[in-house]
Amino acid sequence: MSWDEKLLKQAKKIIKLYPQKRSALGTLLHLAQSKDGYISDDSISVISDLVGITEVQVKSVSTFYSMYKQEPTGKYLISVCKSISCEINNSSEVISKVQDFTGLNNNETDEDGLFTFEAVECIGACGGAPAMQVNYETVEGLTGDNAINLCNWLKEKQPDIVVADDMQKDFGGVKSFDWAITDNTGATSNAPGFQTLKTTKAKK
């Protein structure tokens, strides 16, 4: 077992939430990702023991969903939308400029471990197309240049928490909706924002 006591305790707490152990699989994979930044084979072995299914069954689920990363990502996972609304609003320019800036092809991570680039299907921000996400925190109404500014900022400042509202204010444009509620909870890693997993944090 390569998980420490604390993590195992957290895992057991999660398993208790479900009527059947194997139902906890999805959340446990997120927990594994919050630990390593990706789903390691070690984590798969631990999870298979915890929920009582075979390792390959866990692997099967973890490789099916693209948000469970099979390899370590950089500190910032940049996901640019390539679906139809964004494409119409020139996301291809955003994609090519971000790629030029980072020097990365799709699903690649740079040598410093700073950026991972991916072009993804709809991220649910069609009203503010073109849009992209940094560690799943969304920025809408982008232009190619703004996207580069954003990447530049990430590269220079390297913030530990990225917050959607902040990035939107500094680099974004038109937004789909304005909920008028400030959300200063940001992402601390590429694991999607689950408070129970401590992958989100309010910015001080």
Add this chain to the structure above:
Amino acid sequence: MSDKVNLNVNGIDIQSDSNKLLIEACEDSGIHIPRFCWHKRLDPVGMCRMCLVEIETPRGKMLVPSCTTEITDEMVVDTESDVVKKAQEGVLEFLLINHPLDCPICDKAGECPLQDQTMAYGPGESRFVEEKRHFEKPINISEIILLDRERCILCARCTRFSDEISGDPLIEFIQRGNKTEVNTFPNEPFKSYFSGNTVQICPVGALTSTSYRFKARPWDLKSTRSTCNGCSMGCSIELNSSQNKMLRILGVDNDSVNQGWLCDKGRYNFEYLNSEKRLKTPQKSINNNFVDVEIQDVYSELSEIIQDRKTKVNFLLGSNLANEDYVAFREFSKSISDTEQSFYINDDLLYQGHFGQDNELAKIDDLNSSDAIVVWAEDLKEKMPVLYLRVRQAVKKGVKLIVFGHTNKTLSDIADVFYGKETVSKNFEIIKDVSKLNEIKNYVIGKNVTAIIGKSTPQQSDDSVTELFEFLRSNSNTKILNAYTKGNIYGAFQTLENIKGTRDFVENISGENTDLLFIVGADPVGRSFYSNQIKSIIENLDTVVSLDIFNHETAELSNFVIPVSSTLGEKEGSFTNIEFRTSRIDKLVPSPGQTVSDWEFITSLMNFAGLSNDSNSLEDLNNKAFVNIETSSKPVFDNLDKPSNLDGIINVYEPAINTSENNSTEALFYTGEKLYGDSVTERHSESISLLGSKKFIEVSQDIVDKFNLTSGQCSMVQGDIETTVSYIINDNLPNDLIYIPINRRDLNKFDFSKEIKVLPSRVKEALNVN
């Protein structure tokens, strides 16, 4: 509510049972719908879309997959419309996009559903000009199974089989979309006892076995239906040969027995037939050297011994003979019956069992219809793997499973109630605490119970098994399946009288009561729990005649070794399984050299010695086999060969087992057998020899601590016997009890009534010093 529904398929009215799937209902009425993923014995999944048909709905005609659509009354179906044809062409065009079309080098070509259905329903040409998906060509997913992912059409038959049927899902879909592949977890090979079934049900050439790969083309194969004689399950099999060499065994769907499945041992333990090391000429031991002799000389020498009426003859028969062989020995025994003779069957676990009028015997199908199954026997997965599948199937349907004994490691995983070391003592007795059994009263009292009961280890007393059965019989409506697991042992029950096991052999046989011993198809010195005692007995006998396929440890001690043909594929005859179901054994390949059948040898000897003999053919012996069965459905060849009887005929019979009482002795060890071992046939079957060569013991954590074992290896020392084995921790074992699989090489050479020292492995210690 009516149980039948009426459908109209392609304009024809058909009737079917109401809970069926459309594809099944059509199949039953002779209307074939093409399919890849649907399999009669697996849950429907709707992966391949090949079985699309049109049905009429309130919204007009609609394409639906017939494998996931249940039939309803008045359903109107078209399986041949233009729309359906177009859909089938489309599906096949898609399936072939990434299929490599390497039929010329593919083992499946000629019997490939993808190939056949592409010819029958395909578009004839492809519009796909892009690069196909590429994977590394076959990868080994286990020692005996190869996977070619390029050929895979993602039907999920193999993954569903391993999940639903065998319960060891070690292969699964990895990745998604265009990248989807079947694979194992890294460093976790597809080590299943049932992996060969996935090769058989694969509708393309993606899964192949190392055993059959590149050996033959389907159109060159000769085939016949026979019965597997590996264990007392008696699975129906199809034998395939080419150029007089046995090449493959397939499972045949016998609804009441194996339902199409086989264990890997049954499927691949035929390769020894083609071994170069087989005995081909009769041999005689002269000054401890074997020299080839003419069989006529053997007959005349043995005749002289037999004709001396004072000669005392005994038999030690293996459990893998055909019924007719047993009959031949019975007839021989009758013709020389001046002294009392016994038939010793090569089974360490033989005991009286529960037969006769007081006990209702169960059939395998009773497992599904009972309320609870109680098991107190050898580990079924190791000894009768396909019976394990049937138990598993019943449990999946909701039958409660109650398992007794730390000896049942694999069944404990699926049991509803497991009585392990807390209830079953180290000496294999159920601790007489009635309150413990209260737990299962709800499951058994007044219910229909199928009890699979037999001895699990030679040290176990006969009483311990009987006690549980008495408890069940007095509290519930219990049917019993006597768990004798060895080969055609029920055939021996049906044909022989005065049967004893190896334990009685050790107690009874000596130079005083035996001048001539026939050992037929048995290697007790190499395999038995009583190996050492049997060895010293045989060494002290005047004349020992061994009839076998290979030379082995027992044959080496004999005066004569006669090469015989194998019951698997080289003999005609019949086989009787655990529910007294007799089915046909058929011959497909000739046996090599001067080999004879066991019955041919013994009848020839009778004729040579001038003994009275009126059964000179296989048919004569077969007709005599079942003298005690008076029904019209006697399992003689004439009856067995009727098409309606291919699955076998059941005739329950009360055997004359004559073992002495075995009292419990203190058990220092628990000896059992694993599925794969080191018997002489397994050693000469390449695939199996890879699986059964590892030597190991199972121990409790207690023993690991006590002997300070750390390296994963340990030495076992007793006198001048020393062997290095790896150890596995088995939490089911009581403290201080070591499990030793005695069918692995040399592990039966210890004296299990005395202590064996367990030491940390010396080799590893030396490494630690360095």
